[in-house]
Amino acid sequence: xxxxxxxxxxxxxxxVLILGSLxxxxxxxxxxxxxxxxxRFWKLIAHLFQEELPLYYQxxxxxxxxxxxxxxxxxxxxxxxxxMDLDILEEVPNPIPQLLQTHPGIKAIFFNGQKxxxxxxxxFQRVEELHYETLPSSSPANASFNQDRLxxxxxxxxxxxx
Numbered sequence: 240x241x242x243x244x245x246x247x248x249x250x251x252x253x254x255v256l257i258l259g260s261l262x263x264x265x266x267x268x269x270x271x272x273x274x275x276x277x278x279r280f281w282k283l284i285a286h287l288f289q290e291e292l293p294l295y296y297q298x299x300x301x302x303x304x305x306x307x308x309x310x311x312x313x314x315x316x317x318x319x320x321x322x323m324d325l326d327i328l329e330e331v332p333n334p335i336p337q338l339l340q341t342h343p344g345i346k347a348i349f350f351n352g353q354k355x356x357x358x359x360x361x362x363f364q365r366v367e368e369l370h371y372e373t374l375p376s377s378s379p380a381n382a383s384f385n386q387d388r389l390x391x392x393x394x395x396x397x398x399x400x401x
Contacts, residue, residue: 241321242267245337247311250304254344255396257350258335260358261314263322263378271296272310273400275322277379280351283389284308287397306400309345311338313358323380324354332362347399352376368401 242259259272266274273280274296281299283300285292288306293299313340317330339345347370350356356373365371375392384392 240318240320241316243316244312244333245270245272246308247333248272248300248303249309249311249338249342250307252340252344253307254346255289255400256309256311256338256345256348256352256356257396258348258359259312260312260324261312261317261319261327261330264323264358269296273377275379278377279379279386280377282386283377283393286390287393300329307344308396309338309342311335312360313355314381323335324352324376324378327354327358330358332351332358335359339369346370347372349374349396352378352381358389 242261261274263275266272268274282292284299284302288302290302293302311333313332314327314330315333317328318328350359350373351374351392353373372395374395375381375389377389
């Protein structure tokens with residue numbers, strides 16, 4: 240089944256870009272990044288910035304705007320049965336270099352999991368001026384990282400912004 244990513248969320252003055260691989264089925268159905276209730280992305284972001292986890296999606300996105308964090312996926316389209324990153328096939332990447340060119344304030348790219356990093360490296364050259372870092376996936380499939388361990392690693396985003 241062909242799946243398509245969402246538009247990028249790019250707050251004015253963004254300094255950080257978080258890249259996932261491709262939205263899962265629940266996210267696609269709800270047209271929201273990280274909509275699966277067991278995905279820990281929004282909990283991590285809220286906790287990192289000492290915010291309450293908002294109930295509504297737009298309020299979650301507002302946290303990204305407040306902290307100048309851009310969000311997108313490496314894949315623009317791909318074939319995938321289900322939601323597992325391992326099953327991504329025939330991907331077409333999003334135009335990430337153009338996004339970076341239009342938003343020169345972005346100084347760091349954080350990959351939400353190894354698959355996002357591998358897909359990025361398959362299609363793009365890393366730019367010397369940018370900081371790149373791979374974080375453990377927020378996916379519920381990443382059972383080897385509990386919430387505390389994830390928070391410890393994801394804190395690098397907050398630390399980069401300060």
